[in-house]
Amino acid sequence: MSIGISPAAGEALADWLEASRALKSASDNTITAYRADVLDFIAFLTAHHAEPQGLAPLSRVTTTDMRSWMAHLRNDGCAPRSMARKLSAVKSFYRWLSEREGFEPTAVLSARAPKFQKKLPRPLTxxxxxxxxxxxxxxxxxxxxxxxxxxxxxxxxxxxxxxxxxxxxxxxxxxxxxxxxxxxxxxxxxxxxxxxxxxxxxxxxxxxxxxxxxxxxxxxxxxxxxxxxxxxxxxxxxxxxxxxxxxxxxxxxxxxxSFATHLLAAGGDLRAIQELLGHSSLSTTQAYTSVDEVHLMKVYDATHPKAG
The missing domain is CATH 1.10.443.10 (Intergrase catalytic core)
Structure with a gap:
């Protein structure tokens, strides 16, 4: 699939990636992933509309375009987790681009990622x-x-x-x-x-x-x-x-x-563990409560006289 991106749009993408690197301290791997995900989206739009994507076409993306893109990803066998990552990159780009170019990005920002089961951390004993x-x-x-x-x-x-x-x-x-x-x-x-x-x-x-x-x-x-x-x-x-x-x-x-799970099992406070791990969101740390619950249920099933 050819990408078909105008020089102006290509320059905007490069500027956004540089801003992400400078302002968000994004790693090289993150920048590479961002670039690939946004270019894949633009490539889809190029094929979908049969025209190169410049700044003006990018600003006119509709809800229907977004649904078509998500359907295209599903048909390509893209996993829900990967779809969510790609959508997150495109949304981030559009937040930045809409502020710079002065257009309304609601169609992109309101698109919903597919739900997926988050993988629980696998601690050691x-x-x-x-x-x-x-x-x-x-x-x-x-x-x-x-x-x-x-x-x-x-x-x-x-x-x-x-x-x-x-x-x-x-x-x-x-x-x-x-x-x-x-x-x-x-x-x-x-x-x-x-x-x-x-x-x-x-x-x-x-x-x-x-x-x-x-x-x-x-x-x-x-x-x-x-x-x-x-x-x-x-x-x-x-x-x-x-x-x-x-x-x-x-x-x-x-x-x-394992550090986090063992602290939690010993009665550690979730907020304190969040600080120790350096998680920006408590929801990330809360995954460990699920891990601990799984452990507790295994202990219960193995030891309770009425279990089994």
Missing amino acids: EEAARAMIDTVELQSSDGWIGARDAAVITLLYGCGLRISEALGLCGRDLPIGQTLRILGKGRKERIVPVLPVAQSAVQNYLQLCPYDQEADVPIFRGARGGPLNPRLIQKVTEKARMQLGLPATATPHAMRH
Whole structure:
């Protein structure tokens, strides 16, 4: 399907992507996805109306156009979750474009995404989380690399960090004290407490690491001294979970899910957990209440004398 976009519309799309990068601190992957989703929409309009899409045609998109596009996506086998993502990107573009060009974007903004069942986080048990940390450390014959991997996984589970946040820690963040100042998604800052076990894991790694710590350089290094690639942590976690017989859902990000779920199970406050995770919306954190309910029902079914 040819795209058929005018130079002016193409420039507008580029400007919007740049604005998203600057104002929303969108990642490169997000920008790439935004661009592809909006171009797919414009390509559909080009074919649907049999004419190239400039700024004027884009401003005249109707409710019927939106319904036709959604039907086209369904017929193409696009999953509801992907459809919702594409619609979100198009809406974001139209909010920006309508303000700049001065037209009414109601037809686009009122379009509804299909409902889909959100995937619940898949946490590890407390025993499995501890075993994962211990087993990860044994995957390398080089002691400092094993200590490095264990320190990263311990931060994910002990502090609820995203892998990008753990690998983003620099020399200026040392020494690791009782709290860490984390710059998360959207450059949102939060303070997280650091358990003694996490402090010890990082300190053990630093003592063994052959590279000097510099203020503006990540503390977690690759074998040759460069910043640690997150893919290496994913790989070592995969090896450890296969040795432990854990499911494919036992990923580095699952350690963060486990942090939240175990806190909630221990009576943690949902708002406090939201702050610790750096979620902008409480609804995101509320997914963990469903996880905990699932766990409680499993315990009930397995232990209640009248169950089964």
